[in-house]
Structure formats: C-alpha cells, structure tokens
Amino acid sequence: MIKNHDFAEVVEEYKRLIYYHIRKLNIIDRNGDFFAEGLYALWQAHDTYDENAGTLSSYINWKIHNALIDKIRKDNRTVEAEERFQDHVIHMQLYQVEDVVLDPYLWKSIRALLTDNQWKWIYYSIIHDFSVDQIAAREGVTRDAVKNWGRHARKRLENSSIFNRKALEKYSRA
Structure with a gap:
C-alpha cells in the first residue's frame, strides 16, 4: 500500500x-x-x-x-x-x-373415450409436457403405471375415429 x-x-x-x-x-x-x-x-x-x-x-x-x-x-x-x-x-x-389445441370440443371428445388414468396421461404428458417421472411423482404411482396409462390411451385413441395413426406417433415416447 x-x-x-x-x-x-x-x-x-x-x-x-x-x-x-x-x-x-x-x-x-x-x-x-x-x-x-x-x-x-x-x-x-x-x-x-x-x-x-x-x-x-x-x-x-x-x-x-x-x-x-x-x-x-x-x-x-x-x-x-x-x-x-x-x-x-x-x-x-x-x-x-402451435402445439396446444384450443378446441374444447376435441378435448371433451378425447376425455369421453378414456379412463381417468388414461386422461391423466394425456393431460399431463401431452397438454403440459410432463415427463413420466413427473407424472408418477404427482400421482403417487410407479413409472410403469404411467407408461401403461399412456400405452392404453394411445391404443384406445388409435382405434377411435378422432385420430389417425400418424398424429399419435408424435406422442408415442412413453
């Protein structure tokens, strides 16, 4: 200094x-x-x-x-x-x-086709973009349970007249 x-x-x-x-x-x-x-x-x-x-x-x-x-x-x-x-x-x-579909009729139609757990998968995974781990933690279930909800939801929607297969392939990550 x-x-x-x-x-x-x-x-x-x-x-x-x-x-x-x-x-x-x-x-x-x-x-x-x-x-x-x-x-x-x-x-x-x-x-x-x-x-x-x-x-x-x-x-x-x-x-x-x-x-x-x-x-x-x-x-x-x-x-x-x-x-x-x-x-x-x-x-x-x-x-x-671009990704969020704002058509309430479409979401009501989808909701009517699915069980509560399948709807939870759609709601959290597709609408809010949560991961499988985030959904499992939020719902207090295992990762496999969430994956199962998604698998059954996709299958049910594939068989419906609302969606075609190409649109659902985009969301088949679980």
Whole structure:
C-alpha cells in the first residue's frame, strides 16, 4: 500500500489513464460503468501495490487494462445469456401456440373415450409436457403405471375415429 499518496491525488494523476484504456479498447461508456470499473481497479492497485514488485505506474496500467477487459467479457456473457433466454421464451411461446389445441370440443371428445388414468396421461404428458417421472411423482404411482396409462390411451385413441395413426406417433415416447 502506498502510504505517502492520498487516493484522491492518485485519482487525479491516473484518471486520464482510465480514459486512455477506454478509448484504446473501443469502449462506448455511455453511463460511466467502465470508468467506475477503472476507478475500482485503480483503488485495488493503490491498495495492493508492493513496492518491491515493480513500478506503481506499470502495475496500475496493468490492473486498469485487465479490469476493463474482464468487464467487457462479463458484459458479453450477460448479453449472450439474455439473448439465449429471450430466444427460449420466444421459442416456447411459438410452440405453445402451435402445439396446444384450443378446441374444447376435441378435448371433451378425447376425455369421453378414456379412463381417468388414461386422461391423466394425456393431460399431463401431452397438454403440459410432463415427463413420466413427473407424472408418477404427482400421482403417487410407479413409472410403469404411467407408461401403461399412456400405452392404453394411445391404443384406445388409435382405434377411435378422432385420430389417425400418424398424429399419435408424435406422442408415442412413453
């Protein structure tokens, strides 16, 4: 730590260096986040400087440069994560609109053909996209029981006039 320098003096002396690195790295610092990161790196360098390790100016230069690069990387990861999340939300909204059949007459017709357990399989597996394990846990039965419900529901629907075989092959994962 530098005992003979007040931090305010250090800031006045090195704030141009922060701006230099911001320009050198082609950073557009609209709200001052990068300058604040540079000040924090300057404070860390001021606080952790060891006089035996080298010159103060080279240490401060290194700390500021690396802090700004780290912030760029962190911001890029954040933007990428937000974009992936937005893509996922848009993707899910598209599939929800396409996959969920909003025809209540169709669902009533299907419900009338099936037993209670077979309807539970349709309701949880197809409408809400639950896994076999999730349905089994929710209903307090074994995985095999849930698979059996699905097998019998598909068979019953295949034999009905509501569906054709091709439409049911899409849901034959259990």
